[in-house]
Amino acid sequence: MxxxxxxxxxxxxxxxxxxxxxxxxxxxxxxxxxxxxxxxxxxxxxxxxxxxxxxxxxxxxxxxxxxxxxxxxxxxxxxxxxxxxxxxxxxxxxxxxxxxxxxxxxxxxxxxxxxxxxxxxxxxxxxxxxxxxxxxxxxxxxxxxxxxxxxxxxxxxxGTLGRPNPLGAEGFPVSGEAAAAERIRYAMPAPGTDADRYAGKATAVVGSGASALTALIALTSEPLHTQGSRVVWVLRRGAVGGSYGGGEADELPARGALGIRVREAVRAGLIEVVTGFRTVAVEQADDQHGSRVVLVGSDGRRIADLDQIVGVTGFxxxxxxxxxxxxxxxxxxxxxxxxxxxxxxxxxxxxxxxxxxxxxxxxxxxxxxxxxxxxxxxxxxxxxxxxxxxxxxxxxxxxxxxxxxxDVQLVLPDTGVCGGAGLFDEATSAGGCCAAPAEPQFVELGAPAATVVRDRAAH
Incomplete structure (x- = not known):
């Protein structure tokens, strides 16, 4: 050689x-x-x-x-x-x-x-x-x-950041995903620049793990969460389970704090949780509020009246x-x-x-x-x-x-949870595998959940 x-x-x-x-x-x-x-x-x-x-x-x-x-x-x-x-x-x-x-x-x-x-x-x-x-x-x-x-x-x-996974659970873009491109973001909402896009709007977050949790925190905190805001968390798994992360068991405290805050927002009614939903189509429709998008599941369920979608399904x-x-x-x-x-x-x-x-x-x-x-x-x-x-x-x-x-030496912090991307409806338990999505791994430490606007408590 x-x-x-x-x-x-x-x-x-x-x-x-x-x-x-x-x-x-x-x-x-x-x-x-x-x-x-x-x-x-x-x-x-x-x-x-x-x-x-x-x-x-x-x-x-x-x-x-x-x-x-x-x-x-x-x-x-x-x-x-x-x-x-x-x-x-x-x-x-x-x-x-x-x-x-x-x-x-x-x-x-x-x-x-x-x-x-x-x-x-x-x-x-x-x-x-x-x-x-x-x-x-x-x-x-x-x-x-x-x-x-x-x-x-x-x-x-x-890296992999330039190639986000599509919304569909089968690895390919679903029907209507490309046509609705202006309504779909495969990135974290930005509180400093995205208020016009998300504030007072209905947004679905598709995915699990740290990226999804980060997006949910941003969307249920000021300035993106205002009167009239609606946030829907769409999970392919049959239950939330380990999607909340390791919490206090996580050896990276800031990462563990993600799930704790999202769990609080769900309990406060700020986030609608839809489980066992595998997207097969994105449809667009007009109503009295203007143009909307609809997520269609493989079991026939529909999540309607959405203004936009945040796709955080990995890379x-x-x-x-x-x-x-x-x-x-x-x-x-x-x-x-x-x-x-x-x-x-x-x-x-x-x-x-x-x-x-x-x-x-x-x-x-x-x-x-x-x-x-x-x-x-x-x-x-x-x-x-x-x-x-x-x-x-x-x-x-x-x-x-x-x-x-x-002479390779490395000690990595554990998440304290099990539940990987390969799981479907299986129950998860503590102490196995990471449930966080691929790059980047981050958390937005913005306004605490207790200060978010609670006008959508019914949801």
Missing amino acids: AEFPELPVVVLGAGPVGLAAAAELVGRDQQVVVLEAGSRPAAGVRSWGHVRLFSPWSELTSPAGIALLGATGWQHPDPDGYPTGAEWVGDYLAPLAVALGDRVRPGHRVVGVSRRDRDLLVDSGRGDQPFVIHAVVGSTAGEQTIVRIPARAVIDAT RPDLSFLSEVRLELDNRLQAPVRLAPEIDPNLHSCGSVRPHGHRVLAQPEQGLYLAGMKSYGRAPSFLAMTGYEQVRSIAAVLSGDLSAAD
Whole structure:
């Protein structure tokens, strides 16, 4: 297998884990290039900057990132504080990108990874060729150019945020979902900018886990909850069960607080709960209040008189640009096969995932690694500290330090609940697997439930 020491390691994605990977490689005097599809680093985190994370600062900064920033006079935020996404960017991720300098290249949307002069089929001489990254440079509205960037290794840390799951329980968009696109959001409501969209309106939240709980808290708190507001929580499961999360048993207190607050809002009549509902269609209808949408279930039930829908049913990885390299992924989770048994939401919690590094994440295409949320595929409950340890191990092996690469150490906080995405109507019990959805994992710590407007108590 050729080494190509003159070529850089190319990291795909300038999010938290991609930037951490670059910092690790720089700390080991390795050449690295980071390609980011967005116009600025950490574009994904910026898109949910209004949301407060449930991990504290102490778990959101990587050791290599801290070391690189230390030389610039940067000061670590309060380790016990809980930043918003915008604060995470402004106080850490953006300064880290600046410290990495021109190694970080925004505006490079990767559309292909291959071996030089080889497609997926060709065996001959495959291992003797470097990787080639195919990236589109330029705005979507203007002229675009495809550039070819050679690499000795590739770390795919592109995450899954750009590919939300559709509303349907069968994995495909349902009838009418595309036509009602203006009425559907696959993102967290933003109290600062979304008042006109949600205040005094009827909104259905489809999904379970931390993202759904975060949305429900925002929609039952000022300023999004006002007179006339209606909030419907639509669950595929036959009972709420573990969808409230671990509560006081959660080892991340801010994450546990999510379910406690939503449970209080349900008891106060601020949230209608519809269980066992699997969406098969979205219909649009006009009434005296204007245009409305209707959710239709596979059992014939209808949730009518809705103004909009928030879809928080998880995410899935984009594997399209990896079609010409050789992958070994679990056929359900779309995660590396050696990692999949550890993160299967039917069996494990995020706290029970064993430490893992380069050996678990490596692909048959030697020198290619999936890291960060991309490594979890469709599985939920990824934490930044997991990704930081992943890329520390990968950077170590790419620099020839096998001992450090294999010395993987990680202790993750448990949720205290069981109930994964694979469950249907089964009862859930304490102490098994995470019930939180995939990226990002966060909580909006806004107005307490006791202060929300209670004008929809009948609901």
